[in-house]
Amino acid sequence: MIKSRSQRIGDGVVVFFCLLLILICLLPLVNILVRSLSSPEALIKNKVWLWPVGLNLTAYTAVLSDSRYTWSLLWTAMMTVLGTVISLIMTSLCAYPLIYPNLKGKRVINAFIILTMYFSAGTIPTYLLIKDLGLLNNPLVLVLPYCLSVFNMIIMRSFFYGIPDSLRESAEIDGAGPIRVLVGIYLPLSTPVIATLALFYAVGRWNGYSDALMFISSKFRQYWPIQLLLYQIMNSSQGIDATQMESAPGLADTIKAATVMFATIPILCVYPWLQKYFISGVTLGAEKG
Amino acid sequence: MNTAVRAPVVRAKPKAAKGITTYLRRYWTLYLLLALPLAYFAIFKYTPIANILIAFKQYNMTKSVWRMQWAKNNGWEFFIKAFSNRDFLYALRNTIMLNMLDLVVGFPAPILLALLLNELPFKNFKRVTQTVAYMPHFLSWIIISQLALQLFAPTNGLVNMALRNLGFGTIPFLNDSAHWVWTYVFLGIWQSVGWNTIIYLAAITGINPELYEAASVDGAGRFRKIFHVTLPGLKPTIVVLLILSLGRILGSDFDRPYALTNKIVNDVSNVISTFVYTSGIKSMQFSLATAVGLFQSVICVIFLLGANTIAERLGERGLM
Numbered sequence: 001m002i003k004s005r006s007q008r009i010g011d012g013v014v015v016f017f018c019l020l021l022i023l024i025c026l027l028p029l030v031n032i033l034v035r036s037l038s039s040p041e042a043l044i045k046n047k048v049w050l051w052p053v054g055l056n057l058t059a060y061t062a063v064l065s066d067s068r069y070t071w072s073l074l075w076t077a078m079m080t081v082l083g084t085v086i087s088l089i090m091t092s093l094c095a096y097p098l099i100y101p102n103l104k105g106k107r108v109i110n111a112f113i114i115l116t117m118y119f120s121a122g123t124i125p126t127y128l129l130i131k132d133l134g135l136l137n138n139p140l141v142l143v144l145p146y147c148l149s150v151f152n153m154i155i156m157r158s159f160f161y162g163i164p165d166s167l168r169e170s171a172e173i174d175g176a177g178p179i180r181v182l183v184g185i186y187l188p189l190s191t192p193v194i195a196t197l198a199l200f201y202a203v204g205r206w207n208g209y210s211d212a213l214m215f216i217s218s219k220f221r222q223y224w225p226i227q228l229l230l231y232q233i234m235n236s237s238q239g240i241d242a243t244q245m246e247s248a249p250g251l252a253d254t255i256k257a258a259t260v261m262f263a264t265i266p267i268l269c270v271y272p273w274l275q276k277y278f279i280s281g282v283t284l285g286a287e288k289g
Numbered sequence: 290m291n292t293a294v295r296a297p298v299v300r301a302k303p304k305a306a307k308g309i310t311t312y313l314r315r316y317w318t319l320y321l322l323l324a325l326p327l328a329y330f331a332i333f334k335y336t337p338i339a340n341i342l343i344a345f346k347q348y349n350m351t352k353s354v355w356r357m358q359w360a361k362n363n364g365w366e367f368f369i370k371a372f373s374n375r376d377f378l379y380a381l382r383n384t385i386m387l388n389m390l391d392l393v394v395g396f397p398a399p400i401l402l403a404l405l406l407n408e409l410p411f412k413n414f415k416r417v418t419q420t421v422a423y424m425p426h427f428l429s430w431i432i433i434s435q436l437a438l439q440l441f442a443p444t445n446g447l448v449n450m451a452l453r454n455l456g457f458g459t460i461p462f463l464n465d466s467a468h469w470v471w472t473y474v475f476l477g478i479w480q481s482v483g484w485n486t487i488i489y490l491a492a493i494t495g496i497n498p499e500l501y502e503a504a505s506v507d508g509a510g511r512f513r514k515i516f517h518v519t520l521p522g523l524k525p526t527i528v529v530l531l532i533l534s535l536g537r538i539l540g541s542d543f544d545r546p547y548a549l550t551n552k553i554v555n556d557v558s559n560v561i562s563t564f565v566y567t568s569g570i571k572s573m574q575f576s577l578a579t580a581v582g583l584f585q586s587v588i589c590v591i592f593l594l595g596a597n598t599i600a601e602r603l604g605e606r607g608l609m
Binding site: 006007010011014015017018021022024025026027028029031032035043044046048049050090093094096097100102103104109112113116118119120121122123124125126127128129133144145147148153177178179182203206207208209210213214227228230231234235253256257260263264267268271272275279282283286 | 312315316318319320322323325326327329330332333334335336337338339340341343402405406408409410411414415416417418419420421422423424425427428429430431432433434435436437438439440444445447450479483487488491510511543544547548551562565566569570575578579582583585586590593
């Protein structure tokens with residue numbers, strides 16, 4: 001189909017706005033990358049624009065040689081993996097039985113689960129519970145209290161609904177119990193939804209900090225995820241900028257920039273590959289939720 | 290007579306019992322699988338509900354919730370205290386103000402972006418644009434706060450350097466209350482606009498293509514198709530998401546305001562969630578903070594139900 005002149009102008013305008021959008025999305029990240037690679041002196045002298053000035057890796061080596069950062073990155077990675085695995089197990093355990101049409105008590109169980117989406121006890125009642133359970137300052141607090149999201153469970157359940165019942169029924173005739181069917185048929189067929197939910201859970205843990213802020217005091221700093229450590233370093237140097245700047249002008253900023261890169265790159269490397277999956281995941285959740 | 294009535298009962302009883310035993314023998318593992326998730330909800334979501342009572346009681350660390358003494362004024366002491374607390378009133382005002390701005394400025398943004406992306410004729414370019422637009426959603430608010438601090442830094446930040454070179458003065462994006470509010474709203478849109486298009490784009494693909502063809506035959510141009518086909522097709526989705534946003538008008542996210550705030554702008558950045566954190570967990574005024582949290586969740590539920598009723602009156606499907 002040959003497009004008319006006005007249509008081509010329209011397309012041009014659309015492309016222009018999309019390019020503008022891409023620019024606005026990427027600019028803050030490009031800016032931080034450039035600053036992390038620049039020399040502190042150039043940064044102080046307002047010479048750094050969109051290309052590194054005095055290119056060097058000092059900030060990155062400074063971060064990598066600071067055990068607080070390296071430990072925190074490693075610790076957060078470990079908690080992310082552990083949390084994601086636990087969350088995926090819990091989500092499948094919850095979603096799978098609910099697809100059985102003749103499950104007795106299904107309505108009650110469903111209501112019991114869905115109600116928690118609409119009403120939550122609140123920050124302080126939850127805090128006091130965590131305290132009573134002895135989970136304050138305990139590393140498990142990063143994994144257990146939010147390990148199962150009803151929204152994600154609904155996404156997985158709708159995916160399970162899409163798997164034909166006949167597969168399950170014929171396996172049952174062959175004598176397979178529900179667990180065999182789950183492990184042998186449903187989970188292997190569900191890699192797209194598992195990948196999506198793994199991404200959601202992993203990003204949630206890697207990016208989360210409020211639970212650690214509330215439940216882990218600064219005496220147990222070794223259990224802090226990277227985001228909370230970053231927050232604390234950011235804010236402690238904000239107040240005393242003047243004195244820090246004299247000893248190492250600009251270095252504080254380049255180091256913060258390098259830390260941001262370390263905390264961001266893992267996610268940026270993963271999410272584009274899962275795009276197809278998470279789009280269908282979000283759409284499924286929106287339709288059924 | 291008697292035997293005639295009794296007979297079927299006697300016969301039916303073992304049958305039903307047999308039914309339930311075979312059922313359980315076959316499916317008991319389903320309940321076994323459900324045990325862990327249900328225990329999770331019971332422990333982490335339902336037990337803390339009892340702790341809400343603390344809002345009406347004098348908090349006492351040594352006693353259980355049930356045994357604590359009732360608060361003064363028939364238990365309403367801490368609600369009265371909250372509403373005479375200047376910090377809470379500020380937090381309440383700020384919560385409503387920031388959420389209203391998010392709603393008015395932020396709600397239409399993904400709709401416009403979805404319409405824009407839908408008009409994009411090049412498939413690969415569209416995919417790249419989408420990938421880039423989804424990216425901010427995957428960044429934490431701590432990271433975004435750091436990106437903003439460095440981008441908007443008053444002396445050596447890129448934006449202010451550019452503004453000065455263009456002859457404008459330095460703008461205190463994050464260090465002045467009025468500017469901070471707009472930076473907060475803008476960063477919220479930046480983080481979520483791309484992600485929120487997903488639902489709208491999915492709804493657009495669900496629109497019958499024949500409608501577009503018919504519109505073309507009638508000589509409708511780009512804008513006419515948007516107004517007469519795409520937007521009407523999006524209406525149900527827009528209504529549902531609007532209800533959800535209205536329900537959240539008094540809700541508050543913690544991560545975003547807490548990460549973006551600083552001492553200078555506390556008067557506009559302190560919201561209910563941050564107030565609950567500082568007054569409750571940091572200053573240990575558990576009863577006051579619980580009362581505030583309860584007030585917030587009750588109002589939220591009322592708003593959600595109200596918005597849902599209005600939508601149903603207007604002839605839309607609603608949520609529930």
